[in-house]
Amino acid sequence: MNISSIVVQTLPKYLDEVVQNLKDCKACEYHIHDELGRIIVTIEGKNVEEELENLRVIENIPHVISADMQMAYSEEELNEHMEVLENSDVVPSMLNDETIKAEDIVYNGDLKKKNVQGFAKHFDKIGK
Numbered sequence: 001m002n003i004s005s006i007v008v009q010t011l012p013k014y015l016d017e018v019v020q021n022l023k024d025c026k027a028c029e030y031h032i033h034d035e036l037g038r039i040i041v042t043i044e045g046k047n048v049e050e051e052l053e054n055l056r057v058i059e060n061i062p063h064v065i066s067a068d069m070q071m072a073y074s075e076e077e078l079n080e081h082m083e084v085l086e087n088s089d090v091v092p093s094m095l096n097d098e099t100i101k102a103e104d105i106v107y108n109g110d111l112k113k114k115n116v117q118g119f120a121k122h123f124d125k126i127g128k
Contacts, residue, residue, distance in 0.1 A: 001044065002044065002051050003073045004072040005040060006043055006055065007066075008022065015033065017063060018061060018062075018064060022041055025058070025061065027043060027058055028042060028043045029042050048074075
């Protein structure tokens, strides 16, 4: 299952019409809009191809200037990443080595931006 948020843009004079068309449309779920013509909807699909079909439906609604995907969630991708994390030793062995002094450990940045499995292997390899 894939879920993505879409920002739809229209001119303020067409806002009510576009919002109603989005609400009536089976390709998305309407959430909120502002007076500038920005509308937030979500689309779902069993795969990316189905999501793109739904996006095309939104793009073809009269007076829609743009419909851009902003955030996406893929259950399949999440499951793949979770499997890697569950099957790897994400704590570098040097952090469990009591013979290494804390001041000898080199900080290499934020883990959120790193491949955690590769990060742990790198630490194990260089020992810092």
